[in-house]
Amino acid sequence: MNEVPLNTFKGTIVQERQLKEVIEEHKEQAGGLMPILQKAQDIYGYLPIEVQTMIADGLGISLSEVYGVVTFYSQFSLTPKGKHRISVCLGTACYVKGSDKVLEAVEKKLGIKSGQCTQDGLFSIDSCRCVGACGLAPVMLVDDDVYGKVTPDQVDHIIDSYLTKKEVKANDR
Amino acid sequence: MTVEELNKIRDDMADLIKVRKLVASEGAKLAKKTGYRKQILVCGSTGCNSSGSKKVIETLESELAKQGLDKEVLVVKTGCFGLCALGPIMIVYPEGAFYSQATPEGVVRIVEEHIKNGNIVKDLLYKETVHEDGSIISLSETNFYKKQLRIALRNCGVIDPENIKEYIATDGYQALAKVLTSMTADDVINELLESGIRGRGGAGFPTGRKWAFAKASQGDIKYVCCNADEGDPGAFMDRSILEGDPHAIIEAMCIAGYTIGAKQGYIYVRAEYPVAVERLEIAIAQAREYGLLGDNILGTDFCFDIEIRLGAGAFVCGEETALMTSIEGHRGEPRPRPPFPAVKGLFGKPTVLNNVETYSNIPQIIRKGAKWYSSMGTETSKGTKVFALGGKITNVGLVEIPMGTTLREIVEEIGGGIPNGKKFKAAQTGGPSGGCIPACHIDTPIDYESLSALGSMMGSGGLIIMDEDTCMVDISKFYLNFTVDESCGKCTPCRIGTRRLLQFLDKITAGDGEYEDLEKISEIANHMKSSSLCALGQSAPNPVLSTIKYFKDEYIEHIVDKHCPAGVCKSLLHYEIIPGLCKGCTLCARNCPVDAISGSVKQPHKIDKSLCIKCGLCEKNCKFGAVIKK
Numbered sequence A: 001m002n003e004v005p006l007n008t009f010k011g012t013i014v015q016e017r018q019l020k021e022v023i024e025e026h027k028e029q030a031g032g033l034m035p036i037l038q039k040a041q042d043i044y045g046y047l048p049i050e051v052q053t054m055i056a057d058g059l060g061i062s063l064s065e066v067y068g069v070v071t072f073y074s075q076f077s078l079t080p081k082g083k084h085r086i087s088v089c090l091g092t093a094c095y096v097k098g099s100d101k102v103l104e105a106v107e108k109k110l111g112i113k114s115g116q117c118t119q120d121g122l123f124s125i126d127s128c129r130c131v132g133a134c135g136l137a138p139v140m141l142v143d144d145d146v147y148g149k150v151t152p153d154q155v156d157h158i159i160d161s162y163l164t165k166k167e168v169k170a171n172d173r
Numbered sequence B: 001m002t003v004e005e006l007n008k009i010r011d012d013m014a015d016l017i018k019v020r021k022l023v024a025s026e027g028a029k030l031a032k033k034t035g036y037r038k039q040i041l042v043c044g045s046t047g048c049n050s051s052g053s054k055k056v057i058e059t060l061e062s063e064l065a066k067q068g069l070d071k072e073v074l075v076v077k078t079g080c081f082g083l084c085a086l087g088p089i090m091i092v093y094p095e096g097a098f099y100s101q102a103t104p105e106g107v108v109r110i111v112e113e114h115i116k117n118g119n120i121v122k123d124l125l126y127k128e129t130v131h132e133d134g135s136i137i138s139l140s141e142t143n144f145y146k147k148q149l150r151i152a153l154r155n156c157g158v159i160d161p162e163n164i165k166e167y168i169a170t171d172g173y174q175a176l177a178k179v180l181t182s183m184t185a186d187d188v189i190n191e192l193l194e195s196g197i198r199g200r201g202g203a204g205f206p207t208g209r210k211w212a213f214a215k216a217s218q219g220d221i222k223y224v225c226c227n228a229d230e231g232d233p234g235a236f237m238d239r240s241i242l243e244g245d246p247h248a249i250i251e252a253m254c255i256a257g258y259t260i261g262a263k264q265g266y267i268y269v270r271a272e273y274p275v276a277v278e279r280l281e282i283a284i285a286q287a288r289e290y291g292l293l294g295d296n297i298l299g300t301d302f303c304f305d306i307e308i309r310l311g312a313g314a315f316v317c318g319e320e321t322a323l324m325t326s327i328e329g330h331r332g333e334p335r336p337r338p339p340f341p342a343v344k345g346l347f348g349k350p351t352v353l354n355n356v357e358t359y360s361n362i363p364q365i366i367r368k369g370a371k372w373y374s375s376m377g378t379e380t381s382k383g384t385k386v387f388a389l390g391g392k393i394t395n396v397g398l399v400e401i402p403m404g405t406t407l408r409e410i411v412e413e414i415g416g417g418i419p420n421g422k423k424f425k426a427a428q429t430g431g432p433s434g435g436c437i438p439a440c441h442i443d444t445p446i447d448y449e450s451l452s453a454l455g456s457m458m459g460s461g462g463l464i465i466m467d468e469d470t471c472m473v474d475i476s477k478f479y480l481n482f483t484v485d486e487s488c489g490k491c492t493p494c495r496i497g498t499r500r501l502l503q504f505l506d507k508i509t510a511g512d513g514e515y516e517d518l519e520k521i522s523e524i525a526n527h528m529k530s531s532s533l534c535a536l537g538q539s540a541p542n543p544v545l546s547t548i549k550y551f552k553d554e555y556i557e558h559i560v561d562k563h564c565p566a567g568v569c570k571s572l573l574h575y576e577i578i579p580g581l582c583k584g585c586t587l588c589a590r591n592c593p594v595d596a597i598s599g600s601v602k603q604p605h606k607i608d609k610s611l612c613i614k615c616g617l618c619e620k621n622c623k624f625g626a627v628i629k630k
Helices: A013-026 A033-044 A049-059 A063-072 A092-096 A099-110 A152-160 A165-172 B003-018 B024-034 B046-050 B053-066 B104-116 B164-169 B174-182 B185-195 B207-216 B237-244 B246-260 B274-289 B320-327 B356-368 B370-374 B407-414 B448-453 B472-486 B492-509 B516-531 B535-539 B542-550 B552-559 B587-591 B617-621
Strands: A084-089 A123-128 A140-142 A145-147 B038-043 B073-078 B090-093 B097-099 B223-228 B264-269 B305-310 B351-355 B384-391 B397-402 B424-429 B435-438 B462-467 B575-577 B627-629
Touching: A013 A033, A013 A049, A033 A049, A033 A063, A033 B305, A049 A063, A084 A099, A092 A099, A092 B384, A092 B462, A092 B472, A099 A123, A099 A140, A099 A152, A140 A152, B003 B024, B003 B164, B003 B174, B038 B046, B038 B053, B046 B053, B046 B274, B053 B073, B053 B104, B090 B104, B097 B104, B164 B246, B164 B274, B174 B246, B174 B356, B185 B207, B185 B246, B185 B356, B185 B370, B207 B246, B207 B351, B223 B246, B223 B320, B223 B356, B237 B246, B237 B274, B237 B356, B237 B384, B246 B264, B246 B274, B246 B351, B246 B356, B264 B274, B264 B320, B274 B305, B320 B351, B351 B356, B356 B370, B384 B407, B397 B407, B407 B424, B424 B472, B435 B542, B472 B492, B472 B542, B472 B552, B492 B516, B492 B535, B492 B552, B516 B535, B516 B542, B516 B552, B542 B552, B575 B617, B587 B617, B617 B627
Parallel strands: A084 A123, B038 B073, B223 B264, B223 B351, B264 B305, B384 B462
Antiparallel strands: A084 A140, A140 A145, B038 B090, B090 B097, B384 B397, B424 B435, B424 B462, B575 B627
8 A cells, every 4th residue: 555645636836837838838739749748747747637637628639538648658657756766677688687686676675566656755666668778787767867787685775875864764763 | 051161161170080080190190280189089878878977077077177188188978889888988089099987086097197198098998909918909900899880870989969060070961962952852762772771670661662652642741750769678779879970860851851852850759768869959959050950951942840759658659650640649559551651641641751770871872872882781681780789798789780790790709709608599689579599590691581581570670699597488478578568459469469478478487388378379479460450469479489489499398397497487496405515504594584494503404395485595695506496
């Protein structure tokens, strides 16, 4: 039960204004829905049904059409992501070099599965298909930091380094 | 900008680039003329970035400033050199000194000893470039580069991709100038047809014919698209070209626009490639500023512009019709062909769609001629091919070889062989759509036909090397997991077929396989091949079929003997302690998380198989090698 509940959407007025500007900017562009969704996810961190509704209304298309596109692409997320986003590469080059064991170690350390977010909202785990850093396989990313040639033993240390002192204490309790 | 102005930039910049290509002594003379005593090129591509090249560049710049050398030394952030395993990579001209695995500490020494005092820091050089007697050989003479021929990658690791002038200095946009001022659309098509170039995205359709179809299609609006949705996991050729030489793609798309009569181009890039997107954005902005995109290009009446569209993580969007559906803002599902894109493509208009690597060859074909291009390669496969060499190989990285080079040359010479003394087992090309080439076919020349004949395919260029520790059943399972995830679900053969195949493989790796499963797999696979809507479903069974073809014994061992020879499939393996080697130190028993190991001190221990969870900790901890995996 570590997943964050779905019905916790708290959008701010500033975010809503930003979204409306984005919709306005791409409204007339052919095929503008994808860029709007990408920017909306940058604004909110994910694409809850409330945000999709605003986009559908803004473009004058049905919610089902927006939802259909959102659920088709793996980079669009219906649930919030953690403050630190961990991503383990499961591309072929990394897999051949044992990245599945790295992912297992991350899941074990945080007590959640790939695709989920910890209850405190600090970490979420995803697997990705090739970031193109195959020379460093196996590769794991935390936010924008790339860790190459990772072994399962190093996972604890890498994740701990993202906890500030205060967070470490809170975790210990 | 006019052609004269273009030529002037080229001539003004020529010496600066030439220093990077001459032998040390000649380069030193020329370097004086350029105003820069030394040039330091550092790879700023994703691979080297990930191993810390940003910090290396920062340290380099601050050290040079500290020493007061920043006015006489030019620091250039380039694209990929190819040797990604040894990153961050840094090369100092005119000496051509190739420093690998550069660190900020190393850079401090290089600036002090080499740049300031003129003594190359030999212990930091790539070891292959230093002879036993201490003399230095150039990069092009090392095993990794010797057999390579860099056409598509010609500017990667040579120029600064964020500076349009450096591209122009290497004859950039000259092909566009030639096309606009002296060639008709049919001339361009004939040149491409004669060159023999075929699409580098995987299927190998002749590019000239594709362009001819789109040109022949009627319509006032047409489009040019670039497929930069490099989805094959383990492949990064297109990314490296976009990061290292983005203007080549822009130039080629302009040429395509002129040829078929299009005014608008789209580049569809994976969102997972932030560096490539950023460099493309910079390149497009610079091209517009220089009047090489936009209205009246090079003073002619030709108008053309390019827009970037980002993918959102769907493998199927690498398929051409799905890619166009995605640009249109819909779920990226493929459409039935015909009509082909050349007739009815993006937004229902005639469209030319080529892959990044294909485009990167085109300006050079126009400039140097079809004969030059067709002189490289084999009878049916002309030119070169870029491969992303990965997996169990020493020199992981990016290589470009003439078509017809054998797999053995790539693995043993360029790739430097398999690490840790292991044996080569198979090479996988074409990713989730391709197949394996086993060790017995290692002397196969790489070209479209030879690879197809072996049941694999050229693919976009992923080349994953596997050694004896790789289980072929597990690897097919890996690819099917991928295609199950990525099947868009539109057509039944692919949606259900991939899932059924995966279920069979799960069953086999769990130890429940039956001999008949192999027949059922091939039956489903044949249905998928003949009736799936797009190439994803048609080719999804290839990894399974090709491994069954070449490694049937391994499948049978899983099914009949319930044994995984590579020791990968967990359900089929168990750990044992060899009594003769065990000293009874109790270390394994103390580390076992489920107390499955029993025995008294100084007596051989035993593993209770019913309790063992096969975590492997005992094997890892044993100091006497007494625990073995079977």
